[in-house]
Amino acid sequence: xxxxxxxxxxxxxxxxxxxxxxxxxxxxxxxxxxxxxxxxxxxxxxxxxxxxxxxxxxxxxxxxxxxxxxxxxxxxxxxxxxxxxxxxxxxxxxxxxxxxxxxxxxxxxxxxxxxxxxxxxxxxxxxxxxxxxxxxxxxxxxxxxxxxxxxxxxxxxxxxxxxxxxxxxxxxxxxxxxxxxxxxxxxxxxxxxxxxxxxxxxxxxxxxxxxxxxxxxxxxxxxxxxxxxxxxxxxxxxxxxxxxxxxxxxxxxxxxxxxxxxxxxxxxxxxxxxxxxxxxxxxxxxxxxxxxxxxxxxxxxxxxxxxxxxxxxxxxxxxxxxxxxxxxxxxxxxxxxxxxxxxxxxxxxxxxxxxxxxxxxxxxxxxxxxxxxxxxxxxxxxxxxxxxxxxxxxxxxxxxxxxxxxxxxxxxxxxxxxxxxxxxxxxxxxxxxxxxxxxxxxxxxxxxxxxxxxxxxxxxxxxxxxxxxxxxxxxxxxxxxxxxxxxxxxxxxxxxx
Amino acid sequence: xxxxxxxxxxxxxxxxxxxxxxxxxxxxxxxxxxxxxxxxxxxxxxxxxxxxxxxxxxxxxxxxxxxxxxxxxxxxxxxxxxxxxxxxxxxxxxxx
Numbered sequence: 001x002x003x004x005x006x007x008x009x010x011x012x013x014x015x016x017x018x019x020x021x022x023x024x025x026x027x028x029x030x031x032x033x034x035x036x037x038x039x040x041x042x043x044x045x046x047x048x049x050x051x052x053x054x055x056x057x058x059x060x061x062x063x064x065x066x067x068x069x070x071x072x073x074x075x076x077x078x079x080x081x082x083x084x085x086x087x088x089x090x091x092x093x094x095x096x097x098x099x100x101x102x103x104x105x106x107x108x109x110x111x112x113x114x115x116x117x118x119x120x121x122x123x124x125x126x127x128x129x130x131x132x133x134x135x136x137x138x139x140x141x142x143x144x145x146x147x148x149x150x151x152x153x154x155x156x157x158x159x160x161x162x163x164x165x166x167x168x169x170x171x172x173x174x175x176x177x178x179x180x181x182x183x184x185x186x187x188x189x190x191x192x193x194x195x196x197x198x199x200x201x202x203x204x205x206x207x208x209x210x211x212x213x214x215x216x217x218x219x220x221x222x223x224x225x226x227x228x229x230x231x232x233x234x235x236x237x238x239x240x241x242x243x244x245x246x247x248x249x250x251x252x253x254x255x256x257x258x259x260x261x262x263x264x265x266x267x268x269x270x271x272x273x274x275x276x277x278x279x280x281x282x283x284x285x286x287x288x289x290x291x292x293x294x295x296x297x298x299x300x301x302x303x304x305x306x307x308x309x310x311x312x313x314x315x316x317x318x319x320x321x322x323x324x325x326x327x328x329x330x331x332x333x334x335x336x337x338x339x340x341x342x343x344x345x346x347x348x349x350x351x352x353x354x355x356x357x358x359x360x361x362x363x364x365x366x367x368x369x370x371x372x373x374x375x376x377x378x379x380x381x382x383x384x385x386x387x388x389x390x391x392x393x394x395x396x397x398x399x400x401x402x403x404x405x406x407x408x409x410x411x412x413x414x415x416x417x418x419x420x421x422x423x424x425x426x427x428x429x430x431x432x433x434x435x436x437x438x439x440x441x442x443x444x445x446x447x448x449x450x451x452x453x454x455x456x457x458x459x460x461x462x463x464x465x466x467x468x469x470x471x472x473x474x475x476x477x478x479x480x481x482x483x484x485x486x487x488x489x490x491x492x493x494x495x496x497x
Numbered sequence: 498x499x500x501x502x503x504x505x506x507x508x509x510x511x512x513x514x515x516x517x518x519x520x521x522x523x524x525x526x527x528x529x530x531x532x533x534x535x536x537x538x539x540x541x542x543x544x545x546x547x548x549x550x551x552x553x554x555x556x557x558x559x560x561x562x563x564x565x566x567x568x569x570x571x572x573x574x575x576x577x578x579x580x581x582x583x584x585x586x587x588x589x590x591x592x593x
Contacts, residue, residue, distance in 0.1 A: 105569055106573075198553040212551070238561050241556070242559075306542075308538075311535075312535060312538050315532065316536055327513075327514075332579070337579035339589070343588055343589040343590075348514055348516035349516050352518075353516075360525075363515055364509050364513060364525055364529060365533075367509050367512050371512060381539055381542075382539060384547040385542050388544070390553075423528075423531055423532055426532070440553075
C-alpha cells in the first residue's frame, strides 16, 4: 500500500487522533485525498466539482490553527458535500442542466457548521437530478459507478457521496435523504448512512425536493465517524422554521464502549421480510439479527401493516411537493434561461431544456396529484394514509426501542437495468420511504455480502432516537468486521497517484 | 383506472409550465398511467375518520424575534441572474 492509500483508509476519529498528535498534517491528509480522487474518479465519477485549491488552502489554515494550539471537532478532516447542498462560491448544480452554472452566495447551515468545526471541503458529489432517483443515473452529467463493481450503480440519490466515501476519496460526506437517498446508497456501497429525524438537521441551503420529507444525513465508513459528523451538523437553526429546538446530545460519548445489548428490545417488522427480497440479502440481515441477539438484545416480531402502501403514498406526496418546489426554476432569478418568443414561451422552453426525464416525470405526476378534481383522490388520500403509517410506527415504538430490517431488498443493480422502467426504480425504495413519511430516524450499517456485493442492515428509531441508533449500531459494529472490508479497487492506485 | 389521454397530459404540462415533445407526451401517457394505477392501491385503505398528516412535526407558526439582520447584498442576489439591468432582474416584456 502506498502512503496515500494508508492515509485515505483512516477513519475520521483515527485521523483526528493523528492530527492532534502531530503525526500527520491536514495538508498531507488533504493532498492524499486529492491524489486519490485524481487517480480513481475517472472511473468512479463520484464528483461533479473538485475544489482542490480551496481544499489545500483550508488545509493550510487548519495546520496553522493547530500550530497555534487551537483545536476543533473536525479540524483538518477532508469531506465531500452532495451537490444539492449550497456551498458559498462553489458551483452547486443539483445534477441538473438548469443549475449547471449556479454559484450560491451563501453556505447551507450544515456546511457552515462543518467549516466552523474545521472540516475541509474536497468538492461536490454527483446526485440524481434534484435528488430524484435511486441510482445516480438521473444526473444530467454522468452516472456514478459503484466502487465494488464499476458496472453497477452506487444507489442514489446520494450515490456520489457514497461512492466517494467507499472508495477512500473522502473521509465522510453529507447527503440528503427524502425517501432513502442516504441509507440506500450507503447500503449498496458498504458504508454507514444516517438519516436523522425530520428537523434534527437544518434544511437551510438544502435545495428543496420534498419539503415535508427532506433531511440532510451523513455517510461514513464507520459508526463513530457518523456520530462525529452528526454532532457537528445537528441542532436548531433560526433559518429553518422546521428545525427542532431540542438539545443535541454528545453522540460520540453516547456510544460508550459496551459491546453488549442487554435489555435492548429490537422489533423485527415482518412486512420487511417479504417474498421478492433477495435470499442472500435476507440471510445476511438475519445473521445480523442473530449477532444482536447474541449480544443480549431481545428480538420481538412486530407488524407495520401499512408498509405496502409506503411507496404509493411516498410517490404521491414527494412528487406533489417537488412539483411545487421546482416551480421556482423559471429562468428569471437564477439558473438557465432559454429565450423564446415571449415570457410565457420562455418558461416552457427553459424548463423543457433544463430538466431531465425523471424530473419532468415527477413534476407531471405531482402536478396531476395536486390538480383540481384529483387533489382529494390522490394527494389528500395519501396524506391520510400517511397518518395511518405513522400510527404503525408509534405503536411499534411503544413495544420496542428500535426496529431492524434490510435497507434494500437487493444488492446494487446494473447500470441501465431499471432506467426505462420508472415504477421498478421506485420499488427499490420499498424499505426506506416509510421512515421519511413518518419523520423518524434511521441508519444503515454494513452487515455482509450477497453475490459479492455489500448488504445493509437498517435500524429505525423514534423521533430524536439518533443516540440510541448509534449506540446499537456501534455495539453491532464492535462484534463484526464488515465495515473494515474494502472494495477491490481500493489498492488499485499506483504510488504517487 | 383508464389510461391518461394525450389531452390530459397536455393540460397537466400547461399547469406545470413544462414544454414537452410529442415523443415525451406519448411516453408520459404510458408511464404516468402505470404509476397512477399503482398509486391507486391506497384507495383500498379506509381513511374516513383519519386526519391528514401535513407535517412530521407538531409545529405551528414559528416566529422569530423582529430584529434586523444583514441579508444578501444586491450584487450577491443578482449574481446568478440570467439577465440584469440597473440592479434588477431583467425579463421580457409581459405587456404589449
